[in-house]
Amino acid sequence: MLAPDRDEPQLGSDPNRNDAFSYAQDMKGLSCPFSAHIRRINPRDALKDEVVAVNLHHFLRRGTNYGPPLPEGVLDDDGAERGGVFLLVGAHLRQQFEFVQSQWATDGNFIGHGTEQDPLIGNNEGDGVFTIPKTPARRRLQGLPRFVTVRGGEYCFMPGLRALRWLASLGSRS
């Protein structure tokens, strides 16, 4: 979004700038495709004209990788265990995680892309399509492979500070 036409390493390493963007100036998806993972999963102001209360679907995300990265230029799997761990912290599973998963990642209708799925975390059949808006004609990548295999997930309950204080106060009374 901030450097769509060229690589800009300084931008990537500047935490004050690399997250300072919105999609309102890119409503045709020419800088960032509608279907890009980053835009689907966190549409920011991209859906401002739709009947979608984007704030309801916000949550905290933290991700990390495990395993050694594949060396530059190597495309064949060397069998090493590698992948990502994703932690979502939210207040409402249905409105947040499940909504984003079902409506924004595994359906393309909200961006007018029919059944096109998220290229990174959707596309479980390995026959994905990825639409790249361009003028005069859009480009479409066919037969996208499956990039991610979900090994497992867990819903965990983490009491808030108020609940912890309340629990602590119960202990002091007895």
Added chain:
Amino acid sequence: MATQTLTKPQQNQTFEGKLQRLRQAFADAPQYAKTALENSLKELTSFGSTPRARVESAGRTGIRQGTVSELLFIAPFAPGGAARLRALLELRGGSFEDTDRVGTVHDMRFVFLDNDTKLLFATAYDGEWDPYIDDFATKITDQMDVLFSACEGWPGIRSPKVKDWIVEHQIPAAGWYVAHPDLTVRDIHRLKNIGKAVDEFLDKVGS
């Protein structure tokens, strides 16, 4: 209390079984109806066993064909509700441009039943409404409440009970035809734009 279908459709029945049951049901029908059945069976049997789109459940109740789902409910009017809704619909005069913003609604129908004592509301829409109900409650609160406050017991679109209220009054269709079960409202907009652009292109090429 919800109006339920009297006979539940039987699951896993074969096409031959259904055919037999249909003929049995027509055994007491007038002769012209029997003749009509036998005449139409020639065509029915040719496509009956291979439906164009899978009919499945649309969330908690209602049915879905491909991407299109149906929702119909019948609910008693609140005191004065029928007059309020009728006045509102008359003012709109068929204009529902604000519904375009939802982007997933194919149609909506408001029918006054039994001498203005009950409302029949029917709509066809894309996907599921359940995940979006909180968005509706936030973004189109007034548009929803001004319509459906006409109904007895409507809890308000912001109420956590609103889904239960709808499901309680909803009656799933026993039969339903969808011409394009594979097209959402957004798909149709896109195809219209493409068609228009192709026509303009061909007009220019051919002139």
